[in-house]
Amino acid sequence: MKRKFLALFLTAAMAFSVAACGSDSGSKDSAEQSTPATDNAPEETENEELPEAEAPEEEEAKPDVDPMAEALKNMDAVTSMETKMVMDMDMKVSADGQEQSIESTTNMDMVWFKDPLKIKMDMNVEAAGQSTQMSIYAEQAEDGTYMMYMSDGTSWQSQEVGSSDLADFDARSTVVDSIGDGTAYTAEGTEQIDGANAYKYSYVMTGAETKEALLSSGALDSVSSLGIDESQLESMLDGMGEITTYVWIDEATLYPVKYEMDMTDVMDALMVSLVEAMGEQAEGMSMNVPKLQVSMTCSNFNSVADFTVPDEAKAN
Numbered sequence: 001m002k003r004k005f006l007a008l009f010l011t012a013a014m015a016f017s018v019a020a021c022g023s024d025s026g027s028k029d030s031a032e033q034s035t036p037a038t039d040n041a042p043e044e045t046e047n048e049e050l051p052e053a054e055a056p057e058e059e060e061a062k063p064d065v066d067p068m069a070e071a072l073k074n075m076d077a078v079t080s081m082e083t084k085m086v087m088d089m090d091m092k093v094s095a096d097g098q099e100q101s102i103e104s105t106t107n108m109d110m111v112w113f114k115d116p117l118k119i120k121m122d123m124n125v126e127a128a129g130q131s132t133q134m135s136i137y138a139e140q141a142e143d144g145t146y147m148m149y150m151s152d153g154t155s156w157q158s159q160e161v162g163s164s165d166l167a168d169f170d171a172r173s174t175v176v177d178s179i180g181d182g183t184a185y186t187a188e189g190t191e192q193i194d195g196a197n198a199y200k201y202s203y204v205m206t207g208a209e210t211k212e213a214l215l216s217s218g219a220l221d222s223v224s225s226l227g228i229d230e231s232q233l234e235s236m237l238d239g240m241g242e243i244t245t246y247v248w249i250d251e252a253t254l255y256p257v258k259y260e261m262d263m264t265d266v267m268d269a270l271m272v273s274l275v276e277a278m279g280e281q282a283e284g285m286s287m288n289v290p291k292l293q294v295s296m297t298c299s300n301f302n303s304v305a306d307f308t309v310p311d312e313a314k315a316n
Contacts, residue, residue, distance in 0.1 A: 067199045068182040068247075070254040075176050079114045080304040083171045083296055090291040091271075096284055102128050111304055112171035116140040119169045120307050137309045138166050149313035156316040175298060178259050179247055191248065193258050194297075198248040205245065210266055211237040228277050236273040241265040253301070260295040267292045 087106040092099060104127035111120040119138040124131060133153040138161070140146050146166060149158045167173065179185075185201035192198070205213070214237060228236070243266055248258040271287040 065254075067249045067251075067254055068179075068185060068201060071249045071256050072176065072179065072182055074253075074255055074301075075172060077302075078172050079302055080300070081112055081171050081175075081298055081302070082300045082304055083110045083112070083174065083298050084108070085110070085294070085296045087294045088291060089267075089293075090289065092286075092288045092290060094286045104128075110169065110171050111307060112169070113304065113306075114172070117146065117163075117166065118307070119166060121169060136169070137313055138169065139309060149309055149316075151313065156310075156313045158313065158316050171298075175256055175259065175296070178245075178296070179256065185247060188246075190251065193248050193250070196257075197251040198257055199251060201247045201249070203245050203247075205243040207240040207242060210240040210243055214240075214270075227281065228274075232277045236270065236277050239269070241269055255301050256298060258295065258297050261293070263292045263294065264289060 085106075085108040087104075089104050089106075091102045091104075093102070094100075104125060106123065106125045108121060108123045110122075112118075117138070117140040119136070121134075121136040123134045123136075125133075135151040135153075137149040138146060146161050146163060147158060148161045148165070149156060151157075182201075185203045188200040188202050190197050191200050215233075243261055243263055245259070245261040247256055247260075249255065250257045268289040271289050275282045275285060275287050
């Protein structure tokens with residue numbers, strides 16, 4: 001997701017805010033401390049200790065380093081990690097006076113090793129009372145080639161692939177690409193993530209950035225099968241809403257441990273525009289997305305338990 005221009009504006013705004021809200025080290029009136037005692041002060045108070053002035057409340061401790069910058073630096077050296085992605089999506093489809101609501105939850109657990117490259121992914125989709133499972137393994141052979149093994153829960157398929165074909169399964173890159181260079185994020189204090197303190201950051205992606213991200217990702221390539229051309233697609237994506245994303249960085253380890261975004265408004269607007277662009281093909285039909293939330297948690301940096309590709313996978 002390209003954020004360079006927005007990052008410049010947000011970084012400048014943050015710098016201005018820090019300068020404007022800098023702590024004021026004002027002190028009490030010095031005359032208050034230098035006023036001499038009067039001669040008619042009561043004698044019994046001469047040996048009494050004056051009450052100590054209340055110590056000013058301590059400001060919330062700030063980290064000595066930039067957690068976001070350190071987290072990205074740490075990610076550069078990651079050689080293995082685990083991620084768990086969860087997508088909750090609700091959809092409503094109306095046609096010919098009938099309405100159907102579909103709730104779905106997708107869970108994806110991934111294990112990733114850098115060198116030699118090894119990947120394990122288990123995905124489960126729960127939708128409309130039905131469950132679909134998929135498993136994917138990939139590894140680099142001694143001769144430098146890459147093999148991928150896929151199962152739909154009933155049978156296995158295998159094929160030789162190129163390293164570029166495995167880019168979408170690179171857990172480290174997924175995290176780093178989601179965060180970008182980190183400069184556009186705003187610190188939001190700390191929260192507990194899995195019982196540990198974590199720095200929380202937020203970032204708001206504009207409608208224009210959302211459009212650019214959707215177009216460059218190729219996620220909408222399939223809409224061409226619905227008879228929607230490139231100019232219609234461009235128009236559909238105009239006026240996309242904002243997306244707020246959150247990142248949590250573990251206070252002790254300075255690794256990003258959670259990433260979250262709510263894409264409800266954007267996806268709902270996209271579905272409405274899609275139906276409109278389809279014209280007569282979608283006459284009398286409407287589609288809405290009341291909920292679309294995505295989260296990703298990360299763990300076991302550089303300490304992932306090794307695994308082996310199942311024999312039944314290699315047998316096909």
